[in-house]
Amino acid sequence: MLGLYRLPLRATKGSATTITNIVSRLVLPRTSFFHTTALVQAGSNYGRSFGRNNDRRSGRTGGYNFNNTTGARYNRHKRDGYNNNRKPFRKPIRDENEIEFDETTLAKLVHVPKDAAAEEVTIDKLLEEKLMDKMLHKSIARMGFDGLTPVQQKTIKPIVMDTENDVIARAKTGTGKTFAFLIPIFQHLINTEKDSQYMVKAVIVAPTRDLALQIESEVKKIHKNNYGLKKFEAVSLVGGTNFDMSMRRMNKLRPNIVIATPGRLLDVLDKFGNKFFKYVDFKVLDEADRLLEIGFKEDLEEISNILNDLNGKSPEHIRTLLFSATLDEKVQRLSNSIMNKTSCLFIDTVDKNEPEAHEKIDQSLVVSEKFSDNIYATIQHLKTAVEENSDYKAILFTPTVKFTKFISHILKREIGRELPVLEFHGKIEQRRRTNLVKEFKQHQKGVLICTDVGARGMDFPNVAEVLQLGVPSELANYIHRIGRTARSGKEGKSTIFICKDELPFIETLEERKNIIIKNKLDYKRNEKIAEEFASKIDDSYELSDTLMSLISFYRSVVKEYGFNTRKLLPQLAASYGELLNDPQEKMSVGRHQLERLGLSNNPVASKMFNIESNRRFNDDEDSFDVENNRSNRNRRNNYNNDNEQNSNRYSRNNSRGQRFNRFGN
Numbered sequence: 001m002l003g004l005y006r007l008p009l010r011a012t013k014g015s016a017t018t019i020t021n022i023v024s025r026l027v028l029p030r031t032s033f034f035h036t037t038a039l040v041q042a043g044s045n046y047g048r049s050f051g052r053n054n055d056r057r058s059g060r061t062g063g064y065n066f067n068n069t070t071g072a073r074y075n076r077h078k079r080d081g082y083n084n085n086r087k088p089f090r091k092p093i094r095d096e097n098e099i100e101f102d103e104t105t106l107a108k109l110v111h112v113p114k115d116a117a118a119e120e121v122t123i124d125k126l127l128e129e130k131l132m133d134k135m136l137h138k139s140i141a142r143m144g145f146d147g148l149t150p151v152q153q154k155t156i157k158p159i160v161m162d163t164e165n166d167v168i169a170r171a172k173t174g175t176g177k178t179f180a181f182l183i184p185i186f187q188h189l190i191n192t193e194k195d196s197q198y199m200v201k202a203v204i205v206a207p208t209r210d211l212a213l214q215i216e217s218e219v220k221k222i223h224k225n226n227y228g229l230k231k232f233e234a235v236s237l238v239g240g241t242n243f244d245m246s247m248r249r250m251n252k253l254r255p256n257i258v259i260a261t262p263g264r265l266l267d268v269l270d271k272f273g274n275k276f277f278k279y280v281d282f283k284v285l286d287e288a289d290r291l292l293e294i295g296f297k298e299d300l301e302e303i304s305n306i307l308n309d310l311n312g313k314s315p316e317h318i319r320t321l322l323f324s325a326t327l328d329e330k331v332q333r334l335s336n337s338i339m340n341k342t343s344c345l346f347i348d349t350v351d352k353n354e355p356e357a358h359e360k361i362d363q364s365l366v367v368s369e370k371f372s373d374n375i376y377a378t379i380q381h382l383k384t385a386v387e388e389n390s391d392y393k394a395i396l397f398t399p400t401v402k403f404t405k406f407i408s409h410i411l412k413r414e415i416g417r418e419l420p421v422l423e424f425h426g427k428i429e430q431r432r433r434t435n436l437v438k439e440f441k442q443h444q445k446g447v448l449i450c451t452d453v454g455a456r457g458m459d460f461p462n463v464a465e466v467l468q469l470g471v472p473s474e475l476a477n478y479i480h481r482i483g484r485t486a487r488s489g490k491e492g493k494s495t496i497f498i499c500k501d502e503l504p505f506i507e508t509l510e511e512r513k514n515i516i517i518k519n520k521l522d523y524k525r526n527e528k529i530a531e532e533f534a535s536k537i538d539d540s541y542e543l544s545d546t547l548m549s550l551i552s553f554y555r556s557v558v559k560e561y562g563f564n565t566r567k568l569l570p571q572l573a574a575s576y577g578e579l580l581n582d583p584q585e586k587m588s589v590g591r592h593q594l595e596r597l598g599l600s601n602n603p604v605a606s607k608m609f610n611i612e613s614n615r616r617f618n619d620d621e622d623s624f625d626v627e628n629n630r631s632n633r634n635r636r637n638n639y640n641n642d643n644e645q646n647s648n649r650y651s652r653n654n655s656r657g658q659r660f661n662r663f664g665n
């Protein structure tokens with residue numbers, strides 16, 4: 001049916017070119033006027049004030065009670081005498097690069113800016129200088145890279161040579177950060193081969209299970225290219241896998257490297273810390289900004305404290321390496337509590353006023369009048385792309401698990417005959433999830449539809465385009481989502497589909513991340529498409545559930561993106577009638593559901609819904625699918641989060657919800 005779609009996109013390309021000199025938010029004051037002007041010039045009708053919250057910096061936490069975020073486990077360790085070295089909050093000050101630092105962090109931070117004239121570092125030179133062992137040299141050489149990437153060139157030496165620095169490294173998506181920390185770790189293992197041979201010497205933490213497993217595969221690549229290195233074993237410890245089996249592997253292999261998600265790592269440290277983790281030399285935080293957000297941060301502090309306390313050499317012995325494509329002022333401030341060394345190198349491969357998004361991504365923005373139109377626009381875009389290119393490979397991000405399921409269901413019917421359409425989110429059982437990742441990595445073509453669980457770090461080769469239907473769960477994830485394309489020196493495209501009430505997100509992106517999306521298009525609804533779409537919706541309950549999950553998600557990011565609740569939430573609710581091609585039709589909700597949404601006393605609610613006092617609904621509320629995070633547990637505690645630490649609790653919630661669950665997993 002969607003073959004009949006004609007995408008009425010009115011191009012306003014180059015509309016933002018008048019904004020050439022936008023400098024970082026950290027240097028200039030907010031310039032919403034700029035943006036407004038540019039949009040009006042572009043002939044769009046979405047350039048107006050959006051009634052935003054002025055205090056956007058406090059946005060993410062605003063409205064939620066984080067007082068409870070130090071969970072029971074953390075307190076228990078404090079009572080047990082673990083060294084709680086959390087630093088008191090200090091007023092941030094600015095360094096010469098206008099990035100804010102905590103005073104203590106600033107005092108020990110050595111900024112290593114991007115230097116275009118820096119001498120090239122190669123693996124041959126490292127070998128000559130005896131900074132890379134010949135076994136490791138052979139393994140990397142066999143991978144056939146043209147050379148080391150800038151971040152690898154800048155980090156390997158200081159990590160190998162220096163014993164007294166922590167390191168923070170920022171480099172764009174897809175530029176080889178994984179090897180930038182794995183190579184020096186392997187070199188360190190070679191250098192210290194005879195010491196504490198059967199102990200974990202490097203702990204690598206990642207925010208998602210899939211990323212941890214991917215890092216483990218990268219370690220195996222190093223092994224595979226030189227079997228001599230296989231003696232430096234690695235084991236992954238991630239949620240959703242069998243704990244006992246993991247421990248059997250730990251006992252059998254006695255790994256020097258552990259790659260873990262925070263929850264499972266804490267469980268293992270609790271039970272077997274003494275046995276394996278007394279001689280850790282390095283801890284690495286991949287996607288460090290994510291791991292240091294409220295929620296994860298408490299877990300990371302706890303991990304850091306336990307590792308320090310266990311350490312047989314000294315409580316300050318462990319060096320910390322933080323890596324990410326998005327490291328803003330927040331990270332330097334937050335990292336202080338988990339860093340041990342008196343000096344920290346901040347190795348930057350991104351210029352201070354340069355956007356963190358990869359420059360090889362051709363970014364587009366499609367704006368619809370209504371949220372429902374976004375769906376048509378996205379589907380049509382995909383259909384056209386598949387028609388034009390039978391080897392099309394793309395990732396489509398959506399905000400919630402239910403929306404991912406809903407869109408996958410539609411797309412499987414629409415384009416599933418032409419290419420594989422895969423659904424990927426945290427509600428999928430881990431074994432299946434791991435296989436999905438493997439499959440999509442191998443596919444030459446296909447579309448992966450996923451939540452933000454796939455936004456960070458995942459390396460799927462040859463993704464030509466990233467699509468976003470709706471906004472990401474956090475601002476930085478825009479950069480990470482689009483970074484799934486244009487990896488390893490290649491080029492790529494990205495398109496975000498949003499409705500005009502979501503435009504404050506784009507404004508926030510410009511102001512806080514200095515990202516200007518140059519290609520701007522308007523989407524105009526086509527009635528015929530709407531009619532056909534409606535005829536294909538066979539379960540209005542499913543649609544209603546999906547939209548409720550979206551309303552719930554958008555409520556959680558209102559402050560961060562400066563959305564206007566009174567406009568955006570009714571807009572989302574109205575999608576129900578629009579998608580059924582009966583605009584007067586409203587979703588029916590029970591009071592209980594309204595309470596869960598926090599809308600029970602909101603006058604807007606009566607305009608959005610048919611409120612039925614006795615009605616019961618699917619209790620299996622959606623997760624927004626951002627993993628293992630205490631902030632999500634607290635922030636969204638009414639919803640069934642995908643959470644490895646509390647899997648029992650959540651599975652109980654799940655079974656309670658089964659009665660109403662019309663989807664199944």
Ligand SMILES: Nc1ncnc2c1ncn2[C@@H]1O[C@H](COP(=O)(O)OP(=O)(O)OP(=O)(O)O)[C@@H](O)[C@H]1O
Pocket residue numbers: 145146147148149152171172173174175176177178179324325456457458459483487488
């Ligand atoms: N020196 C190199 N030259 C070319 N490709 C490389 C090099 N080093 C690593 N790669 C490849 O680049 C791809 C991206 O690497 P990696 O996943 O480490 O990127 P990243 O910077 O961590 O990205 P993200 O920010 O998304 O996590 C991988 O396929 C990796 O094998």
